[in-house]
Amino acid sequence: MTLVYVHGIGNRPGRSYEAAARRREALFRRVLLPAAGLPDTPIVMPHWGCLTREPRWGLASLPHRGTERLGSDADEREALVEQSPSLLIVARQSVTDALDALYTLLEPRADDEHLLTRQAPVIVQYICRHESLHPHEPEHVRYPWLNEVHNDIEFVDRLVAEIWPPEGETLGAGDRIRDLFVSASRRFNPTAMVVGAGRRLVSANTALLLADVMQYTALRGTREQPGEVISLVARAIEEAAAPRVVLAHSMGGTIVYDLLSHYRPDLNVDVFLTVGSQVGLFEELSLFRESRPGEEAGQVPLPHNVRNWINVVDPADPLSFRVSPVFAGAGDYTYPSRAVWAHTAYLKQPTFHHRVGGRIAEALA
Template sequence: MVFVHGVGNRGGTLYQRRSTYQELLARVFLLPAVSDDPASTPVFAPLWGDAAAHARWRHASVPGRDVESLGGAVSDLDQDVVDAALEAVRWGRCEPDTLLLELAAQGLEDAVAVLFAALPGAVGDIGALTRAAHVAVQVLAYLRTQEGLHPEADSAVRHPWLASLRNDRELVTRLLQESEGYAFLPDGTPSRKRAPRRPEVLGPEGLLATVGWLRRKAVSAAQRPLRSRLFPALSDTVTACLGDILVYLKERGSVAEPGPIVRIVGATLDAAAEHRGDGDPLVVVAHSMGGNIVYDLLTHFRPDLAVDILVTVGSQVGYFEELKLFHASDDRIPNADEPKVALPTTIGRWVNVVDLNDPLAFRAAPVFAGVEDYRIPTGALWAHSGYLNEPGFYERVAGRLRSPR
């Protein structure tokens, strides 16, 4: 399996934690759907962002802020999540100690998404992240079970124990108790069985540490004006997207002399193809701009490579093709005989995931033949940056891959 990241990713400690966390989630949710031995399946993640956009004046051209406050190239995923989720705190609709509890009242899955998406920023210990990834399995299996039992009900009916809780620490503790023993069967069906408790996740390095981190973020966020928090997050996302796209298009090069990003991603796909076992599929999960890079690579730069399963998420491949920005784009299509671009022979199965709340996610099925568009309804303001840190994303994609196209 190969993860190809999207815009705004740069090397560093937080990137490494996120990358490790995403690999862990893929191993416990996604790989069991496509591999008989998910624990030993190699997972690769090329870091192409360091070869992408580097603003020479540290984004001084972005309006509405001074140079000193610019910091890094983009806002952190965890900050995007927190800034979007904590508006209720700023407007006095809840206290910092009850942020998750307020979200859970509307939908427990929203609270779970925030909790697990914030983990890489809150918890630096890889062992704790590993335990949390396994806990995510039991939590998601519990949520899916309750959804199946009460398909039309709200959180109050599905989880009546929420009414007795007073704060977020109690929510996390009770959630772990209620989800104890839940797991997914090999076919993806949730079930419950007797299982040993995992008391270590309740310690200072586990999910409760994330609750404390969220509270500190909430207190800080509540003391800042709305525009000072939302404007930087939105403008950083747009800046990162524009910068990395423009640099890639400018420097992608030719087949004879490919650019640095093409070389980095291509070398990683070569390594993944070399390390896969007999009969194992080569799976590529490409987020945002990563999907455009992979498509360009498979259709022009490296048509000798073949991917069995391509999952593009929050990506713009369909829109790029509408604008005919790929080397392989044919201006004559669409026409009466070819209403869509044929599925590239280098791609076995292509699943494209979009969230209607994600302004950077585009459909692919109306443009490419044989592509499966799948809508994931998070309803979250952080949809574009939050996909790959949410256990629910992996669980839903795994279910899609288990079913026939």
């Protein structure tokens, strides 16, 4: 068996991409594949982002604070930074969501990345143990210590002590993870992030999405002469040993569906797993090579070479779309990442990998 991962928008060559790829692969190996019952599975990650064109002026066309305002100099929207929900409030609703939020906000150095991915299975085991012991109970029953903490730092301190008790931790792992989690908790300010940096992040990602979509559709080529991106991804899937699991994020799902439905219908995939993807929207707009504009509305048959299709949607992700109303036989699942910019949060969170691994195991059974 082989896991083929096809990335989404904005994955240009450089240190940021390499760091994210290492972290993602480590979570695949330590959480997702063991949960799927396939711990030694090879992983292939074709990098199609290196084939796209860079914006000539480095996205200088995005709005920024240096632009002269049309109205008053006092922008009231920028004042919305006084209060925001705390991490502890989130934890009292769901400790799992609070942990995933911390992982999403981490900015680790390379050596810390190894520590965090090594410890991800420990976190998953801790959460699963409490969920199985108290399956229908509120969080304060599952985790009685929540009643003893009063702010985000106390929450992090107690959480780390519960997961990595001093007498059981290895080589000070709990101390270092505590420092990383504290730094992440201080960045947990949803209101400020949305009003300020979050707005710029969304704009940049939207611009890269538009750029990648337009470049892909313009340069994808024909079945007889496919473009570079199609050819690269096709080779990765073709060379993968069966059974094949293809996990595609965002625009990656669109590329893989186009590939399997039109360019390479001879390639068989046992599990096609799309995450935060736009496949459903693209088919509604008849943008695929196999789309049939003008036909009477009705569900599109599942491609004959796809055995199982699992689609994951975060309700807070503006770039994720359902597929089950559009494609017969495809299944949608909701996963709330609780992240400010949800589109890139899925693959950073250990809980996501654990749950997806379980779905893969069910599909392959």
